[in-house]
Amino acid sequence: MTALRDLKYGQWFRGADVDGDGFITERDVRLMSERYIAARGAAPDSATARLLTERMDGFWANVIAPMDRDGDGRVDLREMTEGFRRVLTDPALYPQQVEPVTECFFELVDLDGDGRIDRSEFQLMFDAVAAVPGEDCAAVFAALDLDGSGGLDRAEFHRAVTEFFYGDDPDAPANHLFGRIDR
Template sequence: MNEVLLHRIATTFDHYDVNGNGVIELADLYALANRLLRAFGEPASSERGRELIETSDRFWETLVEHCDADRDGRITLDEYRAAMLATFVDVDEFDDMFLEVSESLLALADTNGDGRVEAAEFQVLLQARGLSEAECRTAFEHVDTDGDGSISLQEYVDAVYDYYTNPTEDTPGSWLYPRSMQAA
C-alpha cells in the first residue's frame, strides 16, 4: 500500500476523531457537524442544520457497518484503515454515503443559496478542517477543475475520491486537508 494514501487515511481518521481519544464515535461526528454549523453561522434547527445532523447519523451508521469490525460502537484507526482500503483501493468502490455527505457539506457551504460554492464559501468549509487561508485558496484553485469560479458537487466528489485513491501530489484531492497533516 502506498504510504501517501495510508497517511491520508490516517489524516481523515484524525479529522473525524474530534475529541482525540483514538477512536471515532458518534459524538465525534456530532462535534464535527456542530463545528461546521458554527463556522457557517447555521443553527442546528434550520433545514440545512437538520440535514447535516441527519446526514451525520447516516454516515455514522455507514461507518459502523463498514468499519466497526468488533461491533463495539467505536472505530479504531486500524478498523478505519482496513475499511477505507477495502472500499477505495482494493475494490475501487465509492460508497453512496460519501456522495450524500458531500451533498450535505456543499449545501451547507452554499450560504447564499445560488447553487454554487464559491471561493469564500469553500474557504469556511476547509478552515473548519484546519486549512489556512492560503491553503484554502490553493485548494479552491485545484478543486475548481473547470475554472468557472465555483465548486460543483461533481468536482468535490471527484476530489474526495482522488484524495483516497491517488497518491500523486498537486491533484485536486491532495488539497482537501492541511498539508502539514499530510506530510509523511
C-alpha cells in the same frame, strides 16, 4: 498506492477525531455535524441542520461503525484505514458510500446558495471547521477549480471528494482536501 491513501485517510481521521482522543466515535461524527452547522450559521433545528445530522448519522452507521472490528464503539486509525481499504475500493460505489454526505456538505459550504463554492466559502468551512490552514485552503481551492471560474460547482466538488477517497494519483490536488499531506 495504498501508502498514499493511508496518508489521506490519516489526514481525514485527524479532522474527524473532533475531541482528539485518538478514536472516531458516534459523538465525534455528531460534533463534526455541529461544527459544520455552526460555521454555516444554520439554526440547529433548521431543515439543513436536520438533513446534515441525518446524513452524518447514516455515514456513521453505514461507513464508520462497521469498521469497529473489536466492538468497543470507537474506531481507531488502524481500524479506519483498514476499513476504508476494504470499503472504498470502487469509485462506482461513491453514490452510495460518500455522495449523500458530500452533497449535504456542499449545501452547507455554499453559504450564498448560488450553486457553487467560492474561495471565501471554501476557506471558511475548511479553515474554521476542518482546521485546514488558510494557506493550504487557498492552494487547494485554486487547484480544484478546474475551469478557473473562481468557484467549485457540484461536479468539481464531487470529483475532488471522489479523488480524495478513491484516488491513487500522487499529484492530484484533491489529496490535500482535508489539509496538506506529506509524502
